Amino acid sequence: AQSVTQLDSQVPVFEEAPVELRCNYSSSVSVYLFWYVQYPNQGLQLLLKYLSGSTLVKGINGFEAEFNKSQTSFHLRKPSVHISDTAEYFCAVISNSGGYQKVTFGTGTKLQVIP
Amino acid sequence: NAGVTQTPKFRILKIGQSMTLQCTQDMNHNYMYWYRQDPGMGLKLIYYSVGAGITDKGEVPNGYNVSRSTTEDFPLRLELAAPSQTSVYFCASGNEQFFGPGTRLTVL
Numbered sequence: 494a495q496s497v498t499q500l501d502s503q504v505p506v507f508e509e510a511p512v513e514l515r516c517n518y519s520s521s522v523s524v525y526l527f528w529y530v531q532y533p534n535q536g537l538q539l540l541l542k543y544l545s546g547s548t549l550v551k552g553i554n555g556f557e558a559e560f561n562k563s564q565t566s567f568h569l570r571k572p573s574v575h576i577s578d579t580a581e582y583f584c585a586v587i588s589n590s591g592g593y594q595k596v597t598f599g600t601g602t603k604l605q606v607i608p
Numbered sequence: 609n610a611g612v613t614q615t616p617k618f619r620i621l622k623i624g625q626s627m628t629l630q631c632t633q634d635m636n637h638n639y640m641y642w643y644r645q646d647p648g649m650g651l652k653l654i655y656y657s658v659g660a661g662i663t664d665k666g667e668v669p670n671g672y673n674v675s676r677s678t679t680e681d682f683p684l685r686l687e688l689a690a691p692s693q694t695s696v697y698f699c700a701s702g703n704e705q706f707f708g709p710g711t712r713l714t715v716l
Contacts (some may be wrong), residue, residue, distance in 0.1 A: 502648070527705070536612075536698055536707035537651075583650060585705075593664065596641065598650040 495520045497586050499599035506574055507607050514569040514602045516558075516584030526567040527585040528558055531601075537583060543567065554578065579606045610634050612708035614699050620714045621689040629684040629711050631699030639703055640682040642666075642674065644695040645710075651698065657682055689715045 496519045506512045518524065525544050529537040541552025548560040558569045567584060584599040615630045633640065638659045643651040643666075653666030657676040671693060673685040682701075686693060694715045699708040 497650075529705075529707075536709050537700075537705075538707070539704050542704060585651075594639075594656060594658070596653045596656070596666065598643075598652075600648060600650040 495524075495586060495588060495595050495597045497584055497597045497599040499584055499602050501602050502600070503603045503605065505605045505607055508576055509573045511572050512570065512574050512578075512604065514582050514584075514604065516567045516569065516599060518565050518567065518584075518586045518597075520565075520586060520588055522588045522590045525587045526558075526560060527587070528552065528556070528567070528569050529583045529585065530554075531581045531583065533580075540569070540582070574604070574606050576606050576608060578604060580604060612699055612701050612706050614697075614708035614711050616711060617709070618712045620716060621686075622716060623689060623691065625689050626685070626687045627689065627713075629686075629697055629699075629713070631682045631684065631708060632680050633682075633699075633701040633706070634680065635701060635706065636679060637702040637706075638679070639701060639705075640676065641700040641705060642672070642682070642684045643698045643700065644668065644693075645698060646695050654684065654697075686713075691715050 498517045527542045528540040531537045541550045543560045551557045581601045581603045583601045586597045612633045641656045642654040652668045655674040657663045697711045
């Protein structure tokens, strides 16, 4: 079975401090990994993705993530957060097996940036 | 490019009523998806489509139906609305999943 775990439901952090949002996954096949951001009352917006190649992936708004296959993790990081980063962040896994696509989202992490 | 558009933005249904949530994309994507989002639960995939005429069930398809007659449109049909279908519904398209703004549905 495929699953995604975002252990932290809420992460408070002071402005200009670094942040790491954790994502672990489980799958029996190869996966593609994504991080999305959702601002209140809006749809999700793609932050970054890992499809193949370099395990360090850079995305929009200064975010980056590192794919660690041995630890089955894809943690999201930003060295210095801004107030505008306050939002909910979702990790997602997509796999293709036997012509069937499986998409699994984590339950989300609410990032609250404190001035 | 309008991207992914969804209508309506809000809707209140009575139990047993039916409705169709519309989703249109103008990016010529083959893949399209329907999700529901409930508080604290993340997004659950209802149905997806890999191209016109081809649809498949996701994780939570019960109570819903879809069709994909064109590349652009991927409507989601609720035949007999139930309170458990109160949720926010998102449509997405493309391998990277560009999301629409969502439809907030309440079933009373």
